[in-house]
Amino acid sequence: GENVEQHPSTLSVQEGDSAVIKCTYSDSASNYFPWYKQELGKRPQLIIDIRSNVGEKKDQRIAVTLNKTAKHFSLHITETQPEDSAVYFCAARGTNYQLIWGAGTKLIIKP
Amino acid sequence: EAGVAQSPRYKIIEKRQSVAFWCNPISGHATLYWYQQILGQGPKLLIQFQNNGVVDDSQLPKDRFSAERLKGVDSTLKIQPAKLEDSAVYLCASSPFIGGNEQFFGPGTRLTVL
Numbered sequence: 001g002e003n004v005e006q007h008p009s010t011l012s013v014q015e016g017d018s019a020v021i022k023c024t025y026s027d028s029a030s031n032y033f034p035w036y037k038q039e040l041g042k043r044p045q046l047i048i049d050i051r052s053n054v055g056e057k058k059d060q061r062i063a064v065t066l067n068k069t070a071k072h073f074s075l076h077i078t079e080t081q082p083e084d085s086a087v088y089f090c091a092a093r094g095t096n097y098q099l100i101w102g103a104g105t106k107l108i109i110k111p
Numbered sequence: 112e113a114g115v116a117q118s119p120r121y122k123i124i125e126k127r128q129s130v131a132f133w134c135n136p137i138s139g140h141a142t143l144y145w146y147q148q149i150l151g152q153g154p155k156l157l158i159q160f161q162n163n164g165v166v167d168d169s170q171l172p173k174d175r176f177s178a179e180r181l182k183g184v185d186s187t188l189k190i191q192p193a194k195l196e197d198s199a200v201y202l203c204a205s206s207p208f209i210g211g212n213e214q215f216f217g218p219g220t221r222l223t224v225l
Binding site: 006032034042043044045046049089091096097098099101102103104 | 151152153154155156159166167202209210212213214216217218219
């Protein structure tokens with residue numbers, strides 16, 4: 001079946017440095033790729049998304065890139081801050097509109 | 112705009128007991144999702160409704176789980192009988208329509224099965 005692989009499972013970066021999280025999807029028909037942030041004990045919230053007809057999208061310190069040929073997409077966070085600490089999930093939406101989620105990356109921002 | 116509501120927030124039961132969760136999506140949202148999130152994992156879709164019809168329930172363990180959305184608004188998810196491995200957070204989400212991009216999540220129900 002369809003799946004999404006996400007790496008790394010844990011990422012620790014110094015405050016102010018950049019963080020990159022990578023995902024690979026299996027369904028070549030996937031056309032929508034959201035990233036969700038989930039703080040401890042809270043609900044997932046959408047932080048950025050990209051559609052398959054776009055290669056890159058940026059929103060302030062957050063950017064997402066998509067390589068359809070290689071079937072992978074990445075989340076980039078620049079100038080990381082303590083409030084960026086959370087678990088980040090990537091997902092891919094297939095032709096039946098359901099989201100297939102990655103396993104998550106725990107991002108730790110060191111002061 | 113009110114968000115997605117879920118109740119209860121926490122539930123502790125013993126194995127083989129039954130439990131039900133309730134979700135009220137954002138007003139006007141046609142699509143409703145139930146997810147199971149086991150600690151340390153990503154959400155896993157259990158069932159997706161479009162209005163009161165099921166779009167996808169391929170990952171719902173139908174021998175013990177059931178869900179309904181009779182009037183196309185509120186939804187209930189039931190587990191009967193519960194197993195230890197059902198311990199998880201059950202998240203409800205909604206989106207305006209089936210192709211709607213953002214899914215809005217409720218606070219979840221944390222289920223512990225002893």
